[in-house]
Amino acid sequence: MVTTPTTITDVARVAGVSKAAVSFALNGRPGVAADTRERILAVARDLGWTPSLRGRSLSVSRALAVGLVIARTPETLGADPFFGAFISGSETVLSERGYALMLQVVSDEASEHESYRRLAANGRVDGVFLTDMRVDDLRPQLLADLALPTVVIGPAPAGGPWSAVGIDDQPGIVAAVEHLVALGHRNIAHVSGPTEFVHSVSRRDAWAVAISEAGLLPGPCIAADFSAQDGANATSALLDLAEPPTAIVYANDLMAIAGMSTAIGRGVEVPAQLSITGFDDAPLSAHLQPALTTVRTDVVGWGRAAAIQLLALIDQVAGPEIDLPAPEFVIRASTAPPGHPGDPGDPGHPGHGAPSKERRGSASILHRKKS
Amino acid sequence: MVTTPTTITDVARVAGVSKAAVSFALNGRPGVAADTRERILAVARDLGWTPSLRGRSLSVSRALAVGLVIARTPETLGADPFFGAFISGSETVLSERGYALMLQVVSDEASEHESYRRLAANGRVDGVFLTDMRVDDLRPQLLADLALPTVVIGPAPAGGPWSAVGIDDQPGIVAAVEHLVALGHRNIAHVSGPTEFVHSVSRRDAWAVAISEAGLLPGPCIAADFSAQDGANATSALLDLAEPPTAIVYANDLMAIAGMSTAIGRGVEVPAQLSITGFDDAPLSAHLQPALTTVRTDVVGWGRAAAIQLLALIDQVAGPEIDLPAPEFVIRASTAPPGHPGDPGDPGHPGHGAPSKERRGSASILHRKKS
DNA sequence: CTTTGGACCTGAACCGGTTTATATTGTCTG
DNA sequence: CAGACAATATAAACCGGTTCAGGTCCAAAG
Numbered sequence: 078m079v080t081t082p083t084t085i086t087d088v089a090r091v092a093g094v095s096k097a098a099v100s101f102a103l104n105g106r107p108g109v110a111a112d113t114r115e116r117i118l119a120v121a122r123d124l125g126w127t128p129s130l131r132g133r134s135l136s137v138s139r140a141l142a143v144g145l146v147i148a149r150t151p152e153t154l155g156a157d158p159f160f161g162a163f164i165s166g167s168e169t170v171l172s173e174r175g176y177a178l179m180l181q182v183v184s185d186e187a188s189e190h191e192s193y194r195r196l197a198a199n200g201r202v203d204g205v206f207l208t209d210m211r212v213d214d215l216r217p218q219l220l221a222d223l224a225l226p227t228v229v230i231g232p233a234p235a236g237g238p239w240s241a242v243g244i245d246d247q248p249g250i251v252a253a254v255e256h257l258v259a260l261g262h263r264n265i266a267h268v269s270g271p272t273e274f275v276h277s278v279s280r281r282d283a284w285a286v287a288i289s290e291a292g293l294l295p296g297p298c299i300a301a302d303f304s305a306q307d308g309a310n311a312t313s314a315l316l317d318l319a320e321p322p323t324a325i326v327y328a329n330d331l332m333a334i335a336g337m338s339t340a341i342g343r344g345v346e347v348p349a350q351l352s353i354t355g356f357d358d359a360p361l362s363a364h365l366q367p368a369l370t371t372v373r374t375d376v377v378g379w380g381r382a383a384a385i386q387l388l389a390l391i392d393q394v395a396g397p398e399i400d401l402p403a404p405e406f407v408i409r410a411s412t413a414p415p416g417h418p419g420d421p422g423d424p425g426h427p428g429h430g431a432p433s434k435e436r437r438g439s440a441s442i443l444h445r446k447k448s
Numbered sequence: 449m450v451t452t453p454t455t456i457t458d459v460a461r462v463a464g465v466s467k468a469a470v471s472f473a474l475n476g477r478p479g480v481a482a483d484t485r486e487r488i489l490a491v492a493r494d495l496g497w498t499p500s501l502r503g504r505s506l507s508v509s510r511a512l513a514v515g516l517v518i519a520r521t522p523e524t525l526g527a528d529p530f531f532g533a534f535i536s537g538s539e540t541v542l543s544e545r546g547y548a549l550m551l552q553v554v555s556d557e558a559s560e561h562e563s564y565r566r567l568a569a570n571g572r573v574d575g576v577f578l579t580d581m582r583v584d585d586l587r588p589q590l591l592a593d594l595a596l597p598t599v600v601i602g603p604a605p606a607g608g609p610w611s612a613v614g615i616d617d618q619p620g621i622v623a624a625v626e627h628l629v630a631l632g633h634r635n636i637a638h639v640s641g642p643t644e645f646v647h648s649v650s651r652r653d654a655w656a657v658a659i660s661e662a663g664l665l666p667g668p669c670i671a672a673d674f675s676a677q678d679g680a681n682a683t684s685a686l687l688d689l690a691e692p693p694t695a696i697v698y699a700n701d702l703m704a705i706a707g708m709s710t711a712i713g714r715g716v717e718v719p720a721q722l723s724i725t726g727f728d729d730a731p732l733s734a735h736l737q738p739a740l741t742t743v744r745t746d747v748v749g750w751g752r753a754a755a756i757q758l759l760a761l762i763d764q765v766a767g768p769e770i771d772l773p774a775p776e777f778v779i780r781a782s783t784a785p786p787g788h789p790g791d792p793g794d795p796g797h798p799g800h801g802a803p804s805k806e807r808r809g810s811a812s813i814l815h816r817k818k819s
Numbered sequence: 820c821t822t823t824g825g826a827c828c829t830g831a832a833c834c835g836g837t838t839t840a841t842a843t844t845g846t847c848t849g
Numbered sequence: 850c851a852g853a854c855a856a857t858a859t860a861a862a863c864c865g866g867t868t869c870a871g872g873t874c875c876a877a878a879g
Contacts, residue, residue, distance in 0.1 A: 082571075084835055095859045100837055110857060127569035131506040132835025135864050140502065142550070151533040151748050156731035158526030165522040165553045172552065172563075177572060179513070180551040181543065182536045192543075198498035200453075201548060305735040331732060338737035360527035361702060361732070364676040366709035377522050455865055466829045471867055481827060503865025506834050823878070832869080837862105844857075849850100 083126040092120040103128065143171065143387055144202035146181045148189040148209065153304060154182065156331050158359050159376055163230070166380025167206070174388055176203075190219055197223035203391045206230055206383060210275045226390040228383050231276055240390055242383045242399065246276060246356070247283035249372030249404035250326065253354040254287035256370070256406065257324045260414045262352060266296040266322035268311040268332055270303045280328045280356065296322045301332055308332025312339040316351075323351060323415035330355035330362050330371055337369070337411060348413035358407055367410035374404045454497040463491040474499065514542065514758055515550045515573035519560040519580065524675060525553065527702050529730050530747055531579075534601070537751025538577070545759055547574075561590060568594035575762045577601055577754060581646045599758040601750070602647055611761055613754045613770065617647060617727070618654035620743030620775035621697065624725040625658035627741070627777065628695045631785045633723060637667040637693035639682040639703055641674045651699045651727065667693045672703055679703025683710040687722075694722060694786035701726035701733050701742055708740070708782060719784035729778055738781035745775045 089096045094117060101109045102117040109117070134141055145164070147154060154160065164178065171178055179202055183189050193216070196202050204226035207216055217239050220227040226240075233241035257265050267284045270277030281298060288295045299314060301307035308331060315322055316339075327333035333355030337347050345351050347367060355362060358373035382399040389396030460467045465488060472480045473488040480488070505511055516535070518525060525531065535549065542549055550573055554560045564587070567573050575597035578587055588610050591598040597611075604612035628636050638655045641648030652669060659666045670685060672678035679702060686693055687710075698704035704726030708718050716722050718738060726733060729744035753770040760767030 082835095085837095086835080096836080097838075097859060097861095098857090101858090104837085106838095108857060113857080127566075129835050130570040130572055131502070131509075131511070132864095133837080135502045135506045135835075135866085136837045138502075138864070149532075149536075151536040152529075152731045154532030154536060155529030157532075158523075161520075161525030161528075161531070161553075162522040164551060165525065168551075168553045177550050177552070179548050180535065180539075181548065182532075182539045195498075199501040201501055305732050309735050334732055335735035338735055341737045360523045361676050361705055364680050364706035364709055366713045453865095456867095457865080467866080468830080468868075469828060472828090475867085477868095479827065484827080500865055503834090504867080506836085506865075507867045509834070821879085824876090826875090827873085829872075830870095833867085834865105837864085839862080840860090842857105842859075844855100846853100846855085848853075 082129070083124045085126070085128065085132075088117065088121050088124055088126050091124065092117045138200075140201055140203050141175055142177045142179050142202050143384075143391075144179045144181065144193075144196045144205040145208070146183060146189055146192045146196075146205065148183050148186060150184065151182075156305065157303075158330075158357055162376035163208075163380040163383075166377035166382075167384035168380075170381050170384035170388070176388065190216070193219060193223065193225070197225050204228070204387045206387065210234060211273045212275055212278065214275075226387065228387040228390060230379070230383055232279065234275070240386060240396075242379070242386045242401070244374045244379055244401045244404060246280055246372070246374065246404060249356065249374070249406055250280050250283035251287040252404075252406035253326050253356075253370070253372060254284055254291065256408065257326070257352055257354070257412060258288075258291045258293065260324075260352065260412060262324040262415050263293055264296045264320060264322045265293070265324045265326060266315050267298040268308060268315070268325060268327045268336065269298060269300050270328045272300050277328060284326050301328075303329050303332060305331050305335035308335035309339040312336035313343075316340065316343060316345060321351075324353070324412070325351065326354050328356055330357040330359040330369060333369060333371070333411075334359075334362065334365060337365070337367075348411050349416045352412040352415070354412060363409065365411075370409045370412040371407055372404045373407050375402050378402065453500070454495045456497070456499065456503075459488065459492050459495055459497050462495065463488045509571075511572055511574050512546055513548045513550050513573050514755075514762075515552065515564075515567045515576040516579070517552045517554060517560055517563045517567075517576065519554050519557060521555065522553075527676070528674075528700075529728055533747035534579075534751040534754075537748035537753075538755035539751075541752050541755035541759070547759065561587070564590060564594065564596070568596050575599070575758045577758065581605060582644045583646055583649065585646075597758065597761040599754050599761060601754055603650065605646070611757060611767075613750070613757045613772070615745045615750055615772045615775060617651055617743070617745065617775060620727065620745070620777055621651050621654035622658040623775075623777035624697050624741070624743060625655055625662065627779065628697070628723060628725070628783065629659075629662045629664065631695075631723065631783060633695040633786050634664055635667045635691065635693045636664070636695045636697060637686050638669040639679060639686070639696060639698045639707065640669060640671045641699045643671050648699060655697050672699075674700050674703060676702050676706035679706035680710040683707035684714075687711065687714060687716060692722075695724070695783070696722065697725050699727055701728040701730040701740060704740060704742070704782075705730075705733065705736060708736070708738075717787075719782050720787045723783040723786070725783060734780065736782075741780045741783040742778050743775045744778050746773050749773065 085096050085099050089099045098109055099117055102114040181192050183192050207227055208230045210229060210231050214234060217234055217237055229239050229241035231243040233239050265288060267281060269281040272278060285295050297315060299311040301311045327336060333353055337353050340347055340351050347353055355369050355371035358371045362369040362371050379401060382401055386396045456467050456470050460470045469480055470488055473485040552563050554563050578598055579601045581600060581602050585605060588605055588608055600610050600612035602614040604610050636659060638652060640652040643649060656666050668686060670682040672682045698707060704724055708724050711718055711722050718724055726740050726742035729742045733740040733742050750772060753772055757767045
């Protein structure tokens with residue numbers, strides 16, 4: 078018995094009414110008596126009928142789907158915990174409203190634009206998310222030209238009425254710097270992401286400002302590409318300096334972890350001789366040796382908020398003001414007071430890069446803005 | 449100037465032909481003279497017309513999209529390099545054929561089934577990928593009932609004419625075990641994934657068989673859940689044994705890395721006292737201290753192959769036989785001959801968990817089946 | 820010169836819904 | 850009791866394509 082697809086006509090015939098009545102009944106519109114509505118819905122249920130999205134989307138001129146185009150290589154995509162969480166979050170909202178997510182992964186910027194054009198021309202989506210914003214990004218304008226509702230994930234770009242929903246990542250970086258300063262560090266370096274990305278610049282600026290506000294001079298800053306390889310390279314470069322930093326603030330966890338390993342590989346003890354902070358709180362970060370002090374953002378909630386915003390934009394409704402929780406700064410074991418190499422300091426530490434359980438146990442979590 | 453959507457009727461009017469002629473011309477069907485075709489296409493180009501997918505998909509009863517439903521928590525999703533790579537690979541094939549990928553992320557198995565039902569009922573997709581196969585998985589049957597073409601990612605499940613495309617992961621595990629045996633290990637443990645997944649079982653079996661074939665007795669085996677936390681726990685349990693293993697084969701990199709950190713945190717030197725192998729070759733794995741010996745599979749190519757297979761299935765065409773490259777076993781620095789704790793062995797190693805550059809430099813890569 | 824056949828093209832039906840304009844009720848008012 | 854009106858239901862148009870059953874026209878065959 079092959080399942081013949083049931084259509085609205087079948088339901089109408091069985092219920093003894095017109096197609097229009099079925100449509101009205103289903104969509105809760107007036108013009109159909111209560112008992113008739115009941116009967117129609119009962120028939121629909123019996124027949125297991127769900128309105129075809131194809132027919133529906135043609136007549137309402139809606140795709141009932143939104144798009145997310147990611148311009149990343151498979152490696153950077155796989156290493157970044159962001160997208161999985163973001164998609165999970167947005168899905169909860171989208172599926173509830175009958176929307177679906179179209180995902181496109183492209184390699185370069187040109188095919189990204191092409192991707193958007195196609196999505197728009199085909200009418201495959203009613204709106205899109207825009208991630209990885211670059212400074213002087215051309216995509217908002219492109220999407221405005223294509224008349225495709227867009228929600229920017231991150232800080233709103235200047236020069237336009239763009240809709241954006243973002244978690245301000247600066248407080249997280251500021252907290253990291255303040256934490257390091259409080260521990261006694263005076264030479265705090267930064268390994269940033271590519272300066273073409275606004276979130277790279279934002280984090281770098283937060284680092285610089287926080288250091289200045291502490292009355293210190295900014296340490297060295299190296300732009301990397303968020304990859305493990307580049308994080309390792311940047312770390313080597315920093316440690317090769319005449320006056321190597323005693324602490325490094327990384328723009329993401331992946332680089333921080335690679336950097337930490339590089340340092341350890343060079344015989345630099347972490348955190349005894351070098352403190353390290355990351356950003357993202359990757360699933361692995363809590364389970365490293367030493368566990369990584371980092372910044373955690375509620376990406377799932379972020380995805381949820383972005384989806385709500387996008388659907389509101391599509392419906393031409395004023396979106397609700399959504400308050401996203403500020404990033405949490407999570408203190409673990411990769412940060413400690415600076416120690417001079419060969420210093421007898423750091424007693425109770427059984428040498429040799431294997432911190433005692435006491436140290437690990439002492440890691441605490443500081444919830445910012447959460448009580 | 450708002451872009452009024454151009455329709456096939458506009459093109460027909462301007463070109464002075466019927467809608468049918470435009471459709472024929474566009475789809476390269478016979479029944480339209482060469483010069484007429486040219487003229488129609490020229491008009492279409494001038495007007496910037498792309499056929500609407502909504503109209504098209506309604507009339508051809510095709511969604512021109514395929515689905516991927518992932519039942520994972522945001523954390524496990526973010527930590528797994530698989531999906532990013534798989535999606536990248538499949539996208540290259542799909543977009544070329546005008547198909548798009550609908551992604552759904554759900555939390556539990558029940559909503560996963562619900563998800564498939566909805567995709568099918570709505571006619572949103574023409575076929576789906578099925579990942580994370582479980583033993584006695586109910587989904588193939590469900591999808592068969594829904595008449596939704598399906599390609600299983602991984603080994604074909606028994607009891608049905610299911611279409612599957614998978615990379616056999618056993619050779620990778622076997623290579624790992626053989627490598628460890630060759631190094632002199634006699635007590636080789638395994639930390640597997642949940643035994644409900646076929647790939648967990650497959651890797652566990654490969655481990656057991658390879659050990660038996662080496663004439664050894666299988667070491668202890670602990671089932672974990674692929675997460676860092678569980679990897680760490682399992683490792684602690686193994687190291688607490690009366691006769692702790694000298695080597696551990698992990699079912700994925702995430703657990704291996706967490707396990708390695710746990711060992712180091714307990715003062716167990718890796719690889720001097722404990723050898724470790726992973727599976728996946730996560731972007732981070734090459735940049736750890738020590739760098740992780742692991743198994744790499746061409747997931748991007750896998751995604752490409754799966755997409756080709758699925759499109760063939762949808763078109764009711766015999767899919768081409770696709771040969772996927774066997775997994776590569778990548779030897780890095782986390783494996784070494786077993787050393788007895790307190791043994792004077794392993795000279796040239798400057799103690800204390802900081803292997804020399806020489807050791808790291810000696811890591812080599814073994815390409816299986818690649819010359 | 821008529822018939823046949825093929826190449827080219829068109830009108831109309833169709834996919835499965837939504838929506839508008841209209842018809843058919845029954846009830847209430849004057 | 851006629852007329853107005855609201856409530857309910859329906860027929861038909863429409864969204865933007867594809868496709869099939871003809872219809873023209875012209876050249877070749879009989």
